[in-house]
Amino acid sequence: MEIYTSMLDNINEGIILIDERLSIRFWNKYMANVTDLSEEDVEGKYIYEVLPKFKEKIFLRTFRTMIKENRKHFFSAALHKNFVYDKNYGDHNLRQNLKVSTISINEKNYILMEIIDVTGEYIRVEGYKDYIKKFRDIERSLNKSELKYKILFENIIKGFLYTKIVKDDNGDIKDLLILDVNKAFLNFFKIEKEDILHKELFTELEYPVFKKGLIDEIKKHAFEGATLKIDEMYIPNLNRTIEVLGYKMGEDSYALLFDDITEKKNNEKAIRKLAYYDQLTGTYNRKIFIEKVEKELAIARSNKTKCILIILDLDKFKEINDTYGHYYGDEVLKISAKRIKNIIRKGDFAGRYGGDEFLIFISNIKKEPDIEIIARRIIRSLKIPIDVEGVVICPSASLGISIYPKDGLSVNELLRVADKNLYKAKIKRGGYCFK
Missing domain, CATH: 3.30.450.20 (PAS domain)
Known part of the structure; x- marks a missing residue:
């Protein structure tokens, strides 16, 4: 009980x-x-x-x-x-x-x-402090039989494993003998109770969650009587993520608690995606892009390196929408964003500025001729015709570029200069400008 x-x-x-x-x-x-x-x-x-x-x-x-x-x-x-x-x-x-x-x-x-x-x-923290203490006897008016607690225990949605500590001749922990397990554990790990009960956890059960690293951690914490907490563990064959908690329940017993946090992690990823990314193009949204640039500028200031900020505008994008419809325009935006992400280096990043405009940040520029190479590469990639359900669209782009620290020390200053240079580039009917 x-x-x-x-x-x-x-x-x-x-x-x-x-x-x-x-x-x-x-x-x-x-x-x-x-x-x-x-x-x-x-x-x-x-x-x-x-x-x-x-x-x-x-x-x-x-x-x-x-x-x-x-x-x-x-x-x-x-x-x-x-x-x-x-x-x-x-x-x-x-x-x-x-x-x-x-x-x-x-x-x-x-x-x-x-x-x-x-x-x-x-x-959680307050609850975990009590796990290694002796649990008080509960006096209740409701029937205190083991049946009551067993039924409650079996209906809990977290997986629970109750074990007896098995020691070797030197007094070191050799294994954990499984004494009891609840339905949630059996359902999650897809195992029958008779296949696990009264077996040694590490030596008799070959189960993917109990890898050597985890086994060593469990043994260490069980020996010390300490609470074990693993916030996140991915199990490939189940495609699930779990949280593991272990705590000593007596002189020779240890309990393991398994919580399926897959949905929670997926929700966190979805929320993060909504908060960080433009939903149409998959690039950073404007707010996050600017925050990332601010951090990169701090690094560049410390390392005394040059960076560039690019405002990219798709030429005559309104005509694409007016001629073919917004669906085709959206496809052009998505494909253009994908091409931009494929061109820039790992560590550089892009964001959507709004409408048909993108932002690109390139760090660690060695010399100005490199800027022209990058700009031409981007323009060349975006000029490749796009086939949308049999309709071939030939886009092009104009780039306004600002250089850190030459054109400004803050994001706003760099955006202002890049916007002016974009205007100059568009007057020239495409191309790029950073001077």
Whole structure:
């Protein structure tokens, strides 16, 4: 029983159990840490008394239906934002998902609530401090049988592995003998319980997650009784990313917690892409481009090197849109951006300035003749005809170029000079200008 109790108390999400009267019967340490309300403070109280969010009709109706029927529900942060106010952060930018499911304990139906923080890891540190301490016995009015904790334990969405430390004759850790494992672990790693239970983790199981580096880390932390935390580990054969947490649970036992963070990492990448890149061309957006140039100028100032900033304008782009339509114009922009990225060196970068204009930053220019070579190469590449669904379009480009530090020391000064030189280049009907 202590295993499952301690597991529930140390999960990095809110775990609440309510009965058919909607009274709170279990309230884990995460909830106590977030709300400053201990389990003794809330036990027996209605869920909507402690957490006012659940006074809303949608939740009350859902809970009462679930008590009668075996159902699961998911409430997303996108619609509901948050369900619990953090004592340190209040309602500021909190985003929480809520998973609710019906479970049966001793022929009575209860609702298991999992409140999952999707805003970051600001609560994790406090929770991890308690992992290596001795867990207190929980006195509750609800049946304290191991069955209750086992059922709760099995419904947690994180994978859990409970092991016994096996030592060699020298007292060093030789292996970890698997004593128990939950459904989430088995489902994630696609393995049957009978194939893993009572086997030694490192020597009897050839599983891709337990590579030598991780094994050495687990042994080291288990021997020292320290908490192991690996923020991000990619498993190629599953194409998933996990977070691994390990902590000592007693003199001769060690627990491993596995959290599938693939969706979180994918969401972070998507958000980063939206924040950093122009969605049509895949180049940096104007804001990020300028921020990157500012950093590069600081490096150039320190190293006393020259750089150039280019404003590139696609000639007669309005005529392309007017003649063929915006779809064809967008294709020309995308192909032109791809060509620009292929031409510039690794470490240099491009961005979209707006409309049919691009920005290009080239670092570490040795001499001015190199600028002409770069400019001609870009113009030559962009003059190659583009075939869009059988329609052949012949684009061209004009370049306005400014040189650091000759034309300015700041991004704005370089943009101003490059814009003037672009105007001169367009008067000449294409080409480039940097003088």
